Amino acid sequence: MIEAYGVSLQYRDGTMALKNVQLKVDRGEFVYITGPSGSGKTSLLKLMMGIEYPTSGTLSVLGRPISRRNTGKIRKMRREIGPVFQEFKLIQGRTAMENIIMGMRFLKIPYREMKQEASNALAVVGLEHKAYTRVENLSWGEAQRVAIARAIARKPALILADEPTGNLDMDNAVNILSLLESIKDKDTTVIVTTHATHLIENQRNVTLIHIEKGNITIERRGKE
Numbered sequence: 518m519i520e521a522y523g524v525s526l527q528y529r530d531g532t533m534a535l536k537n538v539q540l541k542v543d544r545g546e547f548v549y550i551t552g553p554s555g556s557g558k559t560s561l562l563k564l565m566m567g568i569e570y571p572t573s574g575t576l577s578v579l580g581r582p583i584s585r586r587n588t589g590k591i592r593k594m595r596r597e598i599g600p601v602f603q604e605f606k607l608i609q610g611r612t613a614m615e616n617i618i619m620g621m622r623f624l625k626i627p628y629r630e631m632k633q634e635a636s637n638a639l640a641v642v643g644l645e646h647k648a649y650t651r652v653e654n655l656s657w658g659e660a661q662r663v664a665i666a667r668a669i670a671r672k673p674a675l676i677l678a679d680e681p682t683g684n685l686d687m688d689n690a691v692n693i694l695s696l697l698e699s700i701k702d703k704d705t706t707v708i709v710t711t712h713a714t715h716l717i718e719n720q721r722n723v724t725l726i727h728i729e730k731g732n733i734t735i736e737r738r739g740k741e
Contacts, residue, residue, distance in 0.1 A: 518544045518675070518706055519565060523574035525731075526560055534560035536731040538574070542724070544674070545703045549717055550710040552728035558710040561728065562677050565708070566598065567591035579674055596623060599668030601678035605660050607652040613639060613663045614648040620667040631670075638670035639663075642696060658689040662696070669700055676700065678709045682716070690716060698723075 519542040563569040617635035642662040682690035
């Protein structure tokens with residue numbers, strides 16, 4: 518699924534975002550990435566998306582090497598990834614249903630099928646009753662759920678969620694994390710960055726990646 522060997526990432530301004538990352542994530546894992554602001558959490562997600570390339574070392578995601586020589590393969594790889602951005606990136610003036618369908622257009626499947634998959638995804642996140650509500654009329658938590666529905670409607674092999682609990686109250690944050698955990702199955706890997714370490718202290722069957730000044734430590738938690 519994801520394999521990194523000696524991966525470092527240095528930005529053009531000289532900032533060393535990640536240092537000598539050794540990491541293997543298998544299909545079906547649920548992974549939390551934690552660490553303070555500026556530690557390298559988002560940088561690691563950008564590498565996994567193929568938005569950034571390793572300065573050194575080797576990285577492969579879904580069987581594709583992440584390097585400047587493989588931009589065509591990386592574009593195809595992204596079709597198998599469901600991103601959930603902290604700022605949602607929903608299109609204002611459009612309904613929840615329309616936003617999800619627009620995120621599926623590249624799949625080249627019939628509109629009726631896209632609409633059915635969008636309806637199914639809204640049901641998963643508990644928002645089928647908001648399908649035809651414009652996204653600007655949704656609450657913050659509802660908008661976050663639409664963003665997650667848009668990601669899962671594509672039936673991705675990998676979901677990458679960047680701070681999905683940001684700006685949410687405690688109850689909504691817990692609900693969002695529970696929802697993301699429910700999505701994971703033997704064929705879908707979910708990776709979540711979060712500052713809310715207090716919400717995951719007792720989580721089991723997850724992998725924790727902690728980043729501090731570009732260095733990572735890994736803890737794999739099994740069943741009690």
